[in-house]
Amino acid sequence: MPELNYPTADGVSSACILIADDDYINRELLANLFLDKKYHIIQAVDGPEAVQLTRKQQPDLVLLDIMMPGMDGYEVCALLRREFSDIPIILQSSLSSNEAEIKGLAAGAAGFISKPFDSRLILALVSAQLEIKRDRDLLRRQSGELAWANRKLKHELQERRHVEEELWAAKRETAVANQVKDGMIKDLFAAMCELLSNRDFYTFEHGMRVSSLSRHMGEVLGLDRRQLDALELGGMIHDISKVAIPDDVLLKPGIFDNQDREIMRLHPAMGAKIFSRRQCDPLITDIIHQHHERLDGSGYPQGLRGDNVSLLPRIVMVADTYEAIVARRPYKKPQKRQEALRLLRCEASCGRLDSKMVEVLAQVTENWNPLAASHFVSDKNTRALESFRRKTYFKEPLSDFYNYRYLFFLNSSGLLDIPDQGYTLCKISCCNLDEINEDEGYLKTDQILDDTGSKLHDVLEDAADCAEISCINILFRKGVTYLIYSNCPSSELKILLARLEQVLLELNREWRLRASLRQRHFAADYSMERALYELLADSKRID
Ligand SMILES: [Fe+2]
Numbered sequence: 001m002p003e004l005n006y007p008t009a010d011g012v013s014s015a016c017i018l019i020a021d022d023d024y025i026n027r028e029l030l031a032n033l034f035l036d037k038k039y040h041i042i043q044a045v046d047g048p049e050a051v052q053l054t055r056k057q058q059p060d061l062v063l064l065d066i067m068m069p070g071m072d073g074y075e076v077c078a079l080l081r082r083e084f085s086d087i088p089i090i091l092q093s094s095l096s097s098n099e100a101e102i103k104g105l106a107a108g109a110a111g112f113i114s115k116p117f118d119s120r121l122i123l124a125l126v127s128a129q130l131e132i133k134r135d136r137d138l139l140r141r142q143s144g145e146l147a148w149a150n151r152k153l154k155h156e157l158q159e160r161r162h163v164e165e166e167l168w169a170a171k172r173e174t175a176v177a178n179q180v181k182d183g184m185i186k187d188l189f190a191a192m193c194e195l196l197s198n199r200d201f202y203t204f205e206h207g208m209r210v211s212s213l214s215r216h217m218g219e220v221l222g223l224d225r226r227q228l229d230a231l232e233l234g235g236m237i238h239d240i241s242k243v244a245i246p247d248d249v250l251l252k253p254g255i256f257d258n259q260d261r262e263i264m265r266l267h268p269a270m271g272a273k274i275f276s277r278r279q280c281d282p283l284i285t286d287i288i289h290q291h292h293e294r295l296d297g298s299g300y301p302q303g304l305r306g307d308n309v310s311l312l313p314r315i316v317m318v319a320d321t322y323e324a325i326v327a328r329r330p331y332k333k334p335q336k337r338q339e340a341l342r343l344l345r346c347e348a349s350c351g352r353l354d355s356k357m358v359e360v361l362a363q364v365t366e367n368w369n370p371l372a373a374s375h376f377v378s379d380k381n382t383r384a385l386e387s388f389r390r391k392t393y394f395k396e397p398l399s400d401f402y403n404y405r406y407l408f409f410l411n412s413s414g415l416l417d418i419p420d421q422g423y424t425l426c427k428i429s430c431c432n433l434d435e436i437n438e439d440e441g442y443l444k445t446d447q448i449l450d451d452t453g454s455k456l457h458d459v460l461e462d463a464a465d466c467a468e469i470s471c472i473n474i475l476f477r478k479g480v481t482y483l484i485y486s487n488c489p490s491s492e493l494k495i496l497l498a499r500l501e502q503v504l505l506e507l508n509r510e511w512r513l514r515a516s517l518r519q520r521h522f523a524a525d526y527s528m529e530r531a532l533y534e535l536l537a538d539s540k541r542i543d
């Protein structure tokens, strides 16, 4: 569409008017009318030139004579109307009839002027049509600008949407990558714990339970995801550096002496040192380092006090203590939840544990027992390995006999099958080993001791093979004394004792060994410790 050259508010530009008339005088007459209007006037002498100039210069208004050679005004008007719908065309003619005017309007003319002209009418009509065109042009320009702004906005929106989509895609990718990374980290931690389980199953199980307990407590406390993850992973590995503790201490099924305790107390600092050197969340390192601290400063390794103990270790130390109380250990029986809570509350009232955390633990364990969880790695191999280690611990390395303390371990671990009718303990004492030692040397004495043990072992194996009722007979050694645990019924026991007496006679014939056999029967609920004490003190000889 032709843009308006027409007067703007500042009057700098002006409208272009085409006057088409074959009569020179008329053209000049009309042109003179607009002299003081600052219009730009162009002139055409016939219809074809009018069309040509319009196409070339696109005037803002056309004053068109009807009677012209070549093409009359109607034809030119109709043609220009089709090509330039926005240019107003005013027809002028000496044909002052309604028919001529109607025909002109039908051809698309905006107005009709009869000759001779009324100059005021022409000026008013031209001015009105130019106003209309200017407004129309303005509207079109504005709508064009609006359309352009809309297109621009749409484009910007598309761009922004595209950027947002890329951002979301990147975020999704990052989230997936993080998920994979988190999974890998958890897997690595779990793998480390599983390795630990092959070394010390109790510590492994303990870590897994402390992990679950701590995370549950963190959830009740409304902690954020990072803290919850740190509790889960930190709880899992808080004792991981126990892998560095020697077997003699780590697997010791008895009460620790001071030296054992000193060695065991190294594990928090050792673990923290390993993890602090790596890209591990400091929250996890704090858990490892501080889980044996106590709020009154009595803990280790740093003896931290009060607020110097971080939040997460406060949680883990409560979960850690609780698990240690309620779990079964080779050296202790498991305590009930209520008793554990009583002890923890006592610790809190003394200022060692955080009382708030103790109450959160009470809430968490009210309807959930962390010991009942069955997702721990406790396959046959792990259990067998654990069993083997325990046996190894209790086997005397040179004689290959179980130390008598293994009896206590088996009993406290619930591994001894004690029937309702009770159990029997036998003591076989070698009485004249000192004499033999003096006469024939300690190598001979050791040989006699080994031979004695070996023969006793064979008797027990034979008894197990021949027994009509399945029963257990286990041989232990305590220095130069042998002990036998038996859960055989009296009929089987009699046969066993008779065979043992026979072995002692053979040993006497072969080695000049004088050995005595003492045995006592105990009720099923009779304390093993007490029974052993009484047997060793008992001088009564049973034949
Ligand atoms: Fe620990």
Ligand SMILES: [Fe+2]
Binding pocket: 206, 210, 238, 239, 320
């Ligand atoms: Fe622990």
